[in-house]
Amino acid sequence: MQTDVARSRLRELILDGAYPPGARLTELELAATLSMSRTPVREALRALAADGLVRPAGRGVVVVALAEADLDEAYQVRAALEALTAELAAVRQREGRIAPADLRALHEVAAETATATAEGRLADAVRLNRRFHRTIAELAANSTASRTLERLWDQIQVSTLRSLAPPARHAHVSGQHERLLDAITGGRPEEAAAIARAHVLDTRATARHPPLPTEEDRP
Template identity: 70%
Template sequence: MRQTDSHTDSARARLRNLIVAGAYAPGQRLTETEVAESLEMSRTPVREAFRALVSDGLVRSAGRGVQVVALDAAALRDAYQVRAALEALTAELAAVRQAQGRIAPADLAALVGDAEEAESATLAGEFERAVGHNRRFHTRIAELAANPVASAALDRLWDQIVVSTRASLEPPHRPAHVNAQHRELLAAIREGRAADAAATARAHVMDTLGEGSD
């Protein structure tokens, strides 16, 4: 990898993390000079990072800089619908691979651990930690599906949804229901029940849209 590419990748990753973490608010305008100074980098990799993040749907071009994107209600619903379809697919594929004996026990144990950590954090009222473990749980299912196209698309959708909903995030109104759905999804994957895994994953995502969190 060329040094220029390495710097661009670093700028993209660091800026993405800042946006997803809420350091830059939806609607905020960013300039190359401002971000370059903040990241202590030259403007060239920042310019390339802006272009990449436009493609990722996290920012849009705005004059000589970019603006952090916030999905409106209609676009957010669209994003959740696509996320539901993709998570149903990855849950189904993971269950199929489990039924075929293609998932290592250690990987399945890690998935169980993610679900337990998410539930523990939710019950303890540690919402920020719960959100992180929740995303890790769903991300690991996508990894177990072994479909990199679906995983990459889901990662971009998660980022867009998090950025657009962070300001209104609150603990789930029905934490027991959320945790029960995680356990149901986990059981379906562990037992290789592909159709049940897909249906549970889809319902869970659309319930999340109704909750306005998770």
């Protein structure tokens, strides 16, 4: 369906920063860019507005970035939901309901994320980090949590894209991922939930007040 195609392509352009926060978009321009009629573009923009990525502005829309207070709230909800999905994934692992291949895939994407982050490949690191957390949500098998997290991740990604920078302590971030992996793999739900919640809130705190690089972070 053309509306779904338009929505997917526009969402990708917004998340990649091709259309940054504050950019004004019109149906006519977007229809030309996507090589399709204005009707599916119009419907796609309505869907993106419902997702919180754009807002109506005159004859078009404007790409939205969350204000700092709203971003804080988004991270708080994300922390709660990622704690839940980590807990559920660990419970399912303890009960033997996660296939070994799915667990291996989670370990593999964690390793890829650590490598991309350490090498300063920011775009790859953002994409892989999101895949890591999405994979945990998928292992939790809670579709409502997964859908809500996808929307939150979109809003957070758009709102923080301009300030994207290499983490001052990439080894610390990778270490948090490893501890989370260990708790899920070991089937320890309470520990997994606590680590996931702390990891998300630490990410927000670090973005607000970046620490000075340590010796381990210097090349």
